[in-house]
Amino acid sequence: MLLSLLAIELIQEKEHNLGFGATQVLKEYLLQGYSLNEARLKQQLEAIDKLKIGLALIQSAQLESLDQIEAKGLLTVLTEYTHSFILLNQYDTGHFPKAGLSKGITEEISIKEAMYAIHSLKEKLITQGEATPLFGNSRDDGFVGILGNIVQSFNGEYLYPSIEEQAAHLFIL
Structure with missing residues (x-):
């Protein structure tokens, strides 16, 4: 956020060289980029929180004896969250595999x-x-x-x- 605000201030100082329209476009780009990154970070933190909950369930399961159905259910939840988190992280970091995607x-x-x-x-x-x-x-x-x-x-x-x-x-x- 601080870098975005600094960039906006620098743009405002140079406004007479760029023209108002270009300055406005750059400001919007910086602000929207920040908002989008903030939203992605929030989602990643939520996914991490869900994984922490899953880990806590595993740790508590070690203390109690689970029947086979409960153990399978726990593994299913963890597998689904882990896979979703990995895909979301790949997409956010630009490493989402594009081979085989529909065109x-x-x-x-x-x-x-x-x-x-x-x-x-x-x-x-x-x-x-x-x-x-x-x-x-x-x-x-x-x-x-x-x-x-x-x-x-x-x-x-x-x-x-x-x-x-x-x-x-x-x-x-």
Whole structure:
């Protein structure tokens, strides 16, 4: 944050050389970049917290004797969180493997399709006892904006050109 503020101050000092429009663009780029990095850091910290909880469960499991079903459940949770954390970390650090990703997106998901998918997942998770009726409820129209963000394009090219990259970006938002 301090570096971003310093950069903005330097830009303001040189404003007469760059012109107001260019200065505004640079300011917005720096501020948005900071916000995006802050959001990614927050998500990584949340994932680390979940892993810590899993580790605490393992440690407590060592003290108690678990039956086979409980042990399998614990391992499943840890495996899923670990895999998700690794993929998110690879995406955030620019090391997400791009080989084998789908190319040539020809269709964008509509808000209606997305809401239907969320509703279907909600019903399934409630049936399995893994969610409550609060799951998947929209607070405002923010989800519409998020879907718009993942299908942004520039010069006729998608900024997130594969389904997998769009899904990763959707997860981050």
